Amino acid sequence: MRLFLDTANIDMIKQGVAWGGIDGVTTNPTIVAKEGISDYESVIKQICDIVPGEVSAEVTSVKKAEMIRQGKKIAKWHENVVVKVPCTPDGFEVTTALVKAGIKVNMTLCFTANQALLAALAGAYFISPFLGRLDDISTNGMDLIYDIREVYDAGGFDTQIIAASIRHPMHVIEAAKAGADVATIPYKVLEQMMKHPLTDAGQAKFMEDWRKVSNT
Numbered sequence: 001m002r003l004f005l006d007t008a009n010i011d012m013i014k015q016g017v018a019w020g021g022i023d024g025v026t027t028n029p030t031i032v033a034k035e036g037i038s039d040y041e042s043v044i045k046q047i048c049d050i051v052p053g054e055v056s057a058e059v060t061s062v063k064k065a066e067m068i069r070q071g072k073k074i075a076k077w078h079e080n081v082v083v084k085v086p087c088t089p090d091g092f093e094v095t096t097a098l099v100k101a102g103i104k105v106n107m108t109l110c111f112t113a114n115q116a117l118l119a120a121l122a123g124a125y126f127i128s129p130f131l132g133r134l135d136d137i138s139t140n141g142m143d144l145i146y147d148i149r150e151v152y153d154a155g156g157f158d159t160q161i162i163a164a165s166i167r168h169p170m171h172v173i174e175a176a177k178a179g180a181d182v183a184t185i186p187y188k189v190l191e192q193m194m195k196h197p198l199t200d201a202g203q204a205k206f207m208e209d210w211r212k213v214s215n216t
Helices: 011-019 029-034 040-048 064-075 089-100 112-123 131-134 141-155 169-178 188-195 195-215
Strands: 002-006 020-026 055-058 081-086 105-110 126-129 160-163 182-185
Touching: 002 011, 002 188, 011 020, 011 040, 011 188, 029 141, 040 055, 055 105, 055 160, 064 081, 064 089, 081 089, 105 112, 112 126, 112 141, 112 182, 126 141, 126 182, 131 141, 131 169, 141 169, 160 169, 169 182, 169 188, 182 188
Parallel strands: 002 020, 002 182, 020 055, 055 081, 081 105, 105 126, 126 160, 160 182
Antiparallel strands: none
16 A cells, blocks of 8 residues: 655655655645645645655536636646546546546545445546545444445456545554555654654663663
8 A cells, every 4th residue: 555645735745755655645725725825736746746656636616617627737737646526426527528538537525435436437546535534423434445445346446545534543554454555644644653652662772771882
């Protein structure tokens, strides 16, 4: 399973790549607005120059014709850009049109296996089920990853599963076990994945013992 960062913060992305393991980035209008970014195209191009893999950039209209126009424009920003389109009735039609134009699509805001099946049939490159938001309403979001994986394997679909709306490190491990192709994670979760109190305690002990030896 690959790891993407779910952010538009350039400094965080650079640090994530420097640590290793971060292959791509996902963004959405909420994330971009949080960073106070007004030039969406510029920041997406900047991100594409930092990460080696796919970068998802979302359409910002709810009208079909405008979504298609935006999608075609966004796809030209960089060869690694994947256009994000919501799992709405219009979104499926837009995805079908963009795929026919040779554009990679990440269908987002997926909450059911039926939506994931329709996304695959429409030719989506990625499907992004939102685990955390399902957990927030007392539903086991991870079950959705298992269901989608089973459906895709049975149908021989190539659409890749991005476990999204990740809340904590255990979500990442469970998504890997469930067969997700990618987990897109907040920077905070990436930091948490690297840390353990026993690692810190062990390192402190090693350094303490080394100082004893090196001072003799």
